[in-house]
Amino acid sequence: MTDYLKKILTSRVYDVAIESPLEVAPGLSARTGNTFLLKREDLQRVFSFKLRGAYNKMANLSEEQRKRGVICASAGNHAQGTALAAKKLGCQAVIAMPVTTPPVKINAVKMHGGDNVEVVLSGESFSDTYDHAVKLMQERGLTFIHPFDDPDVIAGQGTVGMEILRQHSAPIHAVFVPIGGGGLVAGIAAYIKLVRPEIRVIGVETADSCAMKQSLDAGERVNLTDVGLFSDGTAVKLVGEETFRLCKQYVDEVILVDTDDVCAAIKDVFLDTRSILEPAGALSVAGAKAYIERSTKSATPIQGETLVAVTSGANMNFDRLRFVAERADVGEDKEAILAVTIPEERGSFRRFCELLGQRHVTEFNYRISNDRDAHVFVGIEVQDRSETQTIIKTFEASGYRTFDLTDDELAKMHLRYMVGGKSPYAEDEQLFRFIFPERPGALRKFLSSMAPNWNISLFNYRNHGADYGRVLVGIQVPDAEMDAFHRFLATLGYPYWNETRNPVYKLFL
Numbered sequence: 001m002t003d004y005l006k007k008i009l010t011s012r013v014y015d016v017a018i019e020s021p022l023e024v025a026p027g028l029s030a031r032t033g034n035t036f037l038l039k040r041e042d043l044q045r046v047f048s049f050k051l052r053g054a055y056n057k058m059a060n061l062s063e064e065q066r067k068r069g070v071i072c073a074s075a076g077n078h079a080q081g082t083a084l085a086a087k088k089l090g091c092q093a094v095i096a097m098p099v100t101t102p103p104v105k106i107n108a109v110k111m112h113g114g115d116n117v118e119v120v121l122s123g124e125s126f127s128d129t130y131d132h133a134v135k136l137m138q139e140r141g142l143t144f145i146h147p148f149d150d151p152d153v154i155a156g157q158g159t160v161g162m163e164i165l166r167q168h169s170a171p172i173h174a175v176f177v178p179i180g181g182g183g184l185v186a187g188i189a190a191y192i193k194l195v196r197p198e199i200r201v202i203g204v205e206t207a208d209s210c211a212m213k214q215s216l217d218a219g220e221r222v223n224l225t226d227v228g229l230f231s232d233g234t235a236v237k238l239v240g241e242e243t244f245r246l247c248k249q250y251v252d253e254v255i256l257v258d259t260d261d262v263c264a265a266i267k268d269v270f271l272d273t274r275s276i277l278e279p280a281g282a283l284s285v286a287g288a289k290a291y292i293e294r295s296t297k298s299a300t301p302i303q304g305e306t307l308v309a310v311t312s313g314a315n316m317n318f319d320r321l322r323f324v325a326e327r328a329d330v331g332e333d334k335e336a337i338l339a340v341t342i343p344e345e346r347g348s349f350r351r352f353c354e355l356l357g358q359r360h361v362t363e364f365n366y367r368i369s370n371d372r373d374a375h376v377f378v379g380i381e382v383q384d385r386s387e388t389q390t391i392i393k394t395f396e397a398s399g400y401r402t403f404d405l406t407d408d409e410l411a412k413m414h415l416r417y418m419v420g421g422k423s424p425y426a427e428d429e430q431l432f433r434f435i436f437p438e439r440p441g442a443l444r445k446f447l448s449s450m451a452p453n454w455n456i457s458l459f460n461y462r463n464h465g466a467d468y469g470r471v472l473v474g475i476q477v478p479d480a481e482m483d484a485f486h487r488f489l490a491t492l493g494y495p496y497w498n499e500t501r502n503p504v505y506k507l508f509l
């Protein structure tokens with residue numbers, strides 16, 4: 001049996017890795033009533049912990065093996081870790097990546113590895129790439145650097161656990177660790193349980209990619225046919241044999257979170273550190289929050305404890321930030337998304353706004369579709385889920401049928417952008433774009449100043465956190481009332497553009 005304590009204590013990682021800071025997250029601590037510590041592995045040179053395991057593995061090879069070279073299959077952080085380790089150790093590394101790998105990741109590998117890496121693009125899917133890498137390994141006599149299922153890799157990742165205990169000798173309630181193939185959690189758990197067994201080690205996975213949880217529940221490794229890809233760093237279908245064995249022995253539990261929770265956690269960490277984590281890197285924070293939340297419903301709520309979350313990586317694809325920002329408030333339970341049916345008649349919007357009270361409207365989409373009912377897609381800022389229920393009860397009590405779409409993927413992903421289209425009920429419609437200063441209550445003020453005179457047949461607004469709110473409004477104004485309408489526009493006091501003659505309007509609305 002491998003002596004992991006010795007292996008971790010003697011791991012060679014500091015030629016390439018820093019002892020990353022273990023720092024207090026003040027906002028998360030204040031909000032949860034605990035001391036929330038972040039183990040900042042996102043600050044490593046390759047922006048993840050992955051270089052620890054890869055370097056330790058390669059440093060432990062014989063001179064002869066290193067001379068022949070190494071190979072790995074990865075499109076992610078392991079590829080960058082292996083590339084940097086190869087450069088530092090002066091050995092050649094073949095990095096096999098799927099043909100679909102974005103150039104930014106290929107360039108990162110080349111940058112870290114320089115002349116010491118050869119990137120081989122092969123296979124559409126990861127398993128094809130892996131098969132090709134095994135073939136190359138055999139042909140060229142290379143050594144395979146596994147991303148997680150290897151005692152030297154596990155021991156290298158385990159140095160994260162060693163540092164946590166060295167950096168914080170006071171009591172720790174639990175350490176939260178993201179799980180992909182299980183190398184990081186296995187190493188950390190082995191060290192912690194051998195040194196301070198009273199500390200809980202809790203793995204975190206997404207509910208749509210939870211191979212370790214399923215395997216632990218089943219008592220054997222479960223091979224998933226499909227995994228969610230949002231947290232791409234942890235999207236693994238089959239956990240390792242050795243990592244599974246260690247997790248069975250040392251991991252206390254695996255907690256599951258969803259995409260919105262992860263987005264909220266990325267925002268939490270941004271607020272506390274001004275750093276942006278990749279989804280896998282924020283899993284631990286989402287898991288710790290879910291653990292605290294779950295405890296509030298139990299006899300022993302977690303309060304005044306010290307919790308450590310390993311923020312494991314920051315290789316964030318910049319284009320994903322839009323999605324993350326969009327989802328963060330829902331993940332925080334700070335936004336309710338509702339479909340409300342109100343009567344299609346003048347003054348209806350105003351009454352609807354009155355029911356909203358002082359609440360901040362984050363989204364408002366509507367298109368006239370018949371002459372009886374108006375179906376409104378609305379986002380509302382709330383304090384927590386119970387406030388959503390209060391709002392729904394208020395609407396229902398006024399006879400407005402309401403659907404809670406807060407957890408509805410179809411609504412959040414697609415329908416919010418599709419409210420619109422041509423309508424036979426939109427005669428005499430004028431189409432205007434407006435901008436107004438974005439501040440709490442601004443949209444409500446805008447809606448109530450618009451509402452009384454003419455029927456609103458289209459409305460499109462989404463708060464994007466900009467300084468100005470942008471709305472598109474369709475208003476039904478009979479020809480005879482155009483002069484009055486122009487006077488109304490002039491008194492409204494918001495900059496506007498008449499889009500009624502825009503050819504795109506004719507095409508799509």
Ligand SMILES: Cc1ncc(COP(=O)(O)O)c(C=O)c1O
Nearest residue numbers: 077180181182183184233312313
């Ligand atoms: C940022 C990040 N976090 C967590 C993990 C999961 O690590 P493991 O596969 O060792 O469980 C990975 C794996 O690549 C990762 O890149």
